[in-house]
Amino acid sequence: xxxxxxxxxxxxxRSYSNLNEGFGKTLRFGANSPxxxxxxKWMRDALAPALRAALSLMGPLELKPLIARALHMGDEGHNRxxxxxxxxxxxxxxxxxxxxxxxxxxxxALEFMxxxxxxxxxxxxxxxxxxxxxxxxxxxxxxxxxxTRNGVEFGLRLSGTGDAWFNAPAPVPDGxxxxxxxxxxxxxxxxDSAITETAGVGGxxxxxxxxxxxxxxxxxxxxxxxxxxxxxITLGRNAAxxxxxxxxxxxxxxxxxxxxxxxGVLPVIxxxxxxxxxxxxxxxxxxxxAPMACFASAxxxxxxxxxxxxxxxxxxxxxxxxxxxx
Amino acid sequence: xxxxxxxxxxxxxRSYSNLNEGFGKTLRFGANSPxxxxxxKWMRDALAPALRAALSLMGPLELKPLIARALHMGDEGHNRxxxxxxxxxxxxxxxxxxxxxxxxxxxxALEFMxxxxxxxxxxxxxxxxxxxxxxxxxxxxxxxxxxTRNGVEFGLRLSGTGDAWFNAPAPVPDGxxxxxxxxxxxxxxxxDSAITETAGVGGxxxxxxxxxxxxxxxxxxxxxxxxxxxxxITLGRNAAxxxxxxxxxxxxxxxxxxxxxxxGVLPVIxxxxxxxxxxxxxxxxxxxxAPMACFASAxxxxxxxxxxxxxxxxxxxxxxxxxxxx
Numbered sequence: 001x002x003x004x005x006x007x008x009x010x011x012x013x014r015s016y017s018n019l020n021e022g023f024g025k026t027l028r029f030g031a032n033s034p035x036x037x038x039x040x041k042w043m044r045d046a047l048a049p050a051l052r053a054a055l056s057l058m059g060p061l062e063l064k065p066l067i068a069r070a071l072h073m074g075d076e077g078h079n080r081x082x083x084x085x086x087x088x089x090x091x092x093x094x095x096x097x098x099x100x101x102x103x104x105x106x107x108x109a110l111e112f113m114x115x116x117x118x119x120x121x122x123x124x125x126x127x128x129x130x131x132x133x134x135x136x137x138x139x140x141x142x143x144x145x146x147x148t149r150n151g152v153e154f155g156l157r158l159s160g161t162g163d164a165w166f167n168a169p170a171p172v173p174d175g176x177x178x179x180x181x182x183x184x185x186x187x188x189x190x191x192d193s194a195i196t197e198t199a200g201v202g203g204x205x206x207x208x209x210x211x212x213x214x215x216x217x218x219x220x221x222x223x224x225x226x227x228x229x230x231x232x233i234t235l236g237r238n239a240a241x242x243x244x245x246x247x248x249x250x251x252x253x254x255x256x257x258x259x260x261x262x263x264g265v266l267p268v269i270x271x272x273x274x275x276x277x278x279x280x281x282x283x284x285x286x287x288x289x290a291p292m293a294c295f296a297s298a299x300x301x302x303x304x305x306x307x308x309x310x311x312x313x314x315x316x317x318x319x320x321x322x323x324x325x326x
Numbered sequence: 327x328x329x330x331x332x333x334x335x336x337x338x339x340r341s342y343s344n345l346n347e348g349f350g351k352t353l354r355f356g357a358n359s360p361x362x363x364x365x366x367k368w369m370r371d372a373l374a375p376a377l378r379a380a381l382s383l384m385g386p387l388e389l390k391p392l393i394a395r396a397l398h399m400g401d402e403g404h405n406r407x408x409x410x411x412x413x414x415x416x417x418x419x420x421x422x423x424x425x426x427x428x429x430x431x432x433x434x435a436l437e438f439m440x441x442x443x444x445x446x447x448x449x450x451x452x453x454x455x456x457x458x459x460x461x462x463x464x465x466x467x468x469x470x471x472x473x474t475r476n477g478v479e480f481g482l483r484l485s486g487t488g489d490a491w492f493n494a495p496a497p498v499p500d501g502x503x504x505x506x507x508x509x510x511x512x513x514x515x516x517x518d519s520a521i522t523e524t525a526g527v528g529g530x531x532x533x534x535x536x537x538x539x540x541x542x543x544x545x546x547x548x549x550x551x552x553x554x555x556x557x558x559i560t561l562g563r564n565a566a567x568x569x570x571x572x573x574x575x576x577x578x579x580x581x582x583x584x585x586x587x588x589x590g591v592l593p594v595i596x597x598x599x600x601x602x603x604x605x606x607x608x609x610x611x612x613x614x615x616a617p618m619a620c621f622a623s624a625x626x627x628x629x630x631x632x633x634x635x636x637x638x639x640x641x642x643x644x645x646x647x648x649x650x651x652x
Contacts, residue, residue, distance in 0.1 A: 072537040073400045073409055074570070083399055086412035090440045093419040097433040107423035114416045210570035211398040220570055244400070244536035244546055245571065 002048035006126040017126035029281040050109040054095035063127040076209035078202030084120030128199035140307035144255040151190035168293035175286015187276035200253030203268030328374035332452040343452035355607040376435040380421035389453040402535035404528030410446030454525035466633035470581040477516035494619035501612015513602035526579030529594030559585040
């Protein structure tokens with residue numbers, strides 16, 4: 001299966017992702033019917049070679065400025081990627097025309113991307129994974145470097161606790177369902193797309209994307225409020241990703257497990273909702289929260305490393321959180 | 327010179343526009359150096375034929391849904407057209423690949439569009455002109471159907487006053503200037519792009535485009551406020567063009583000259599700023615207002631048609647405006 005390769009230009013780490021298959025019945029939502037397999041073969045045999053030919057002419061595509069721009073165009077980078085997809089098509093189209101790709105193949109590749117406003121998300125996820133892996137391994141750090149779900153459990157990692165995962169039962173998301181489906185069809189939260197929120201985008205950047213409430217539910221005011229609330233639990237703001245509607249402040253970035261425990265504010269995750277039975281695929285989209293139990297057990301493990309207490313300066317906040325994390 | 331042709335699918339009228347040349351020295355901002363002429367020749371000989379070939383495969387491009395979508399992606403349709411341009415490229419790219427256009431020509435056409443985030447505006451203006459012309463000729467109607475400027479005068483037309491133009495001196499816009507230029511370089515307001523505001527987009531839809539303040543000045547809060555203020559002077563809201571940040575309300579549309587006179591609220595126009603001397607081109611972008619004198623003289627002329635008072639139901643508002651418009 002062809003994959004994107006995303007390199008950290010300022011470090012050694014890389015990340016990978018497959019290409020987005022589109023909506024409805026797709027392998028990533030557990031569907032594997034003949035049509036799903038047929039599409040995957042076409043992606044391998046036609047789409048990926050066309051994109052590869054274009055890339056070899058273009059050189060590497062810089063992802064951070066593209067994502068920053070998409071945030072100024074109403075994407076939040078998780079469940080809304082229409083701008084990212086558009087900007088990606090703009091970059092690839094001229095190179096596809098020039099690369100000598102068969103006209104029909106180039107047209108089919110461009111139509112496939114144009115027909116799927118979520119096409120960019122897989123590349124975005126690889127970019128966010130690459131960013132977050134660069135933050136791994138800081139002794140004593142309570143910064144969350146990964147959040148993910150497998151339909152049964154929700155897991156997260158902290159920078160200061162090595163390879164360990166801290167798990168809790170995955171919540172069942174609520175939101176808006178595609179016609180013919182309801183909450184009774186929803187499986188527990190699934191997928192690795194919560195790497196977007198880990199990187200301070202997605203649910204954390206909903207202030208960039210008032211139109212997303214038509215897809216995940218809620219109101220534009222709640223979208224702004226979600227971003228503001230996330231500022232309580234992050235270590236800082238990402239100056240590279242700014243939010244026009246909040247006077248161009250940076251996205252809240254670097255979830256601090258201690259702040260989550262201190263405030264009780266749980267990370268907001270915009271998520272796709274998979275059917276509870278295999279083979280059906282995505283049935284809706286909505287909002288869920290990372291479970292507190294993951295943060296609690298991660299903080300206990302961090303305290304046991306000893307590095308945290310040594311490197312941490314005393315503060316009102318950390319002394320308040322101490323009883324909970326020991 | 328090749329032009330877009332925009333047809334009103336629900337009526338008989340058509341409108342036309344040339345293709346956007348890009349930034350800096352361009353014919354539409356009064357520049358006519360050899361480089362400007364060279365680019366116009368390339369547009370005639372390579373760009374337009376490529377787009378025409380694509381269009382003949384695609385069939386007509388529906389503009390209203392495209393513009394509606396761009397408003398959900400942070401465009402206001404006058405000084406911010408990055409989404410409209412992106413969506414246009416997405417539509418044309420597959421057809422260009424399939425139409426058998428020479429690969430190098432197709433690549434150059436796609437690169438030219440990609441290199442100019444304002445490329446869509448000329449097509450948008452033609453769409454807005456087509457919409458507004460459909461509203462011409464309603465007896466007694468005080469709805470504004472055109473606003474335009476020629477660097478000396480500002481002029482407008484009402485639906486109920488036929489072909490007459492009502493003019494006043496064009497204001498000098500204030501805003502943000504490109505490096506090396508200042509307000510002293512600004513010419514009086516110029517161009518027919520105020521057809522966007524006439525159609526309830528541009529300055530009227532700034533609530534869609536918080537990021538535009540980086541180009542025209544002001545704050546995101548003022549952008550929202552501009553849209554809210556325009557709701558005081560329009561006949562209604564356009565249900566086809568909605569504003570996510572204002573809970574998906576429609577754009578304020580159909581400027582009523584009587585409401586302008588009643589409230590003293592002048593239409594907000596996002597505008598490009600041309601250098602006061604010919605040949606230099608655009609030197610900045612900013613915000614200006616339509617002058618009250620145009621509305622006052624238009625209302626006097628409307629009252630003289632007699633149609634207005636006959637068809638107008640008595641109301642507190644119209645009786646208040648009567649002394650001014652007679």
